[in-house]
Amino acid sequence: MGSDANLCNYHVRFEIETEASTGEVLTYYRAAKIAPIGKGGLAVNVWEPFGSPASPMDDPKENGGRRRIIVELQDNYHDGGFWDLRCL
Numbered sequence: 001m002g003s004d005a006n007l008c009n010y011h012v013r014f015e016i017e018t019e020a021s022t023g024e025v026l027t028y029y030r031a032a033k034i035a036p037i038g039k040g041g042l043a044v045n046v047w048e049p050f051g052s053p054a055s056p057m058d059d060p061k062e063n064g065g066r067r068r069i070i071v072e073l074q075d076n077y078h079d080g081g082f083w084d085l086r087c088l
Contacts, residue, residue: 010037010075015049019065022046029071037075045072 018025026046036042047070 008037012073014071016069016071017066018069019067020069022048022069025069025071029073034073041075043074043076045074046070 016025020028026044029044029046034042049068049070
């Protein structure tokens with residue numbers, strides 16, 4: 001969770017290992033019934049990390065078709081109110 005001028009921003013990032021493409025993962029999480037914190041919408045981003053140094057996980061051919069994908073969920077600009085110190 002971050003903040004900006006008494007507004008709360010919620011940010012979740014996690015890594016999965018899958019045979020699905022980034023497009024398939026994005027479609028899955030956009031269709032999932034993940035409730036936003038407030039009235040706004042939930043942003044979903046996915047991407048494949050490219051590490052340095054390269055590891056076998058970076059090449060799906062070397063890992064039986066599986067790849068690492070980062071999934072990021074973000075819900076921004078919620079009024080934290082005067083008393084929520086997390087949002088200062």
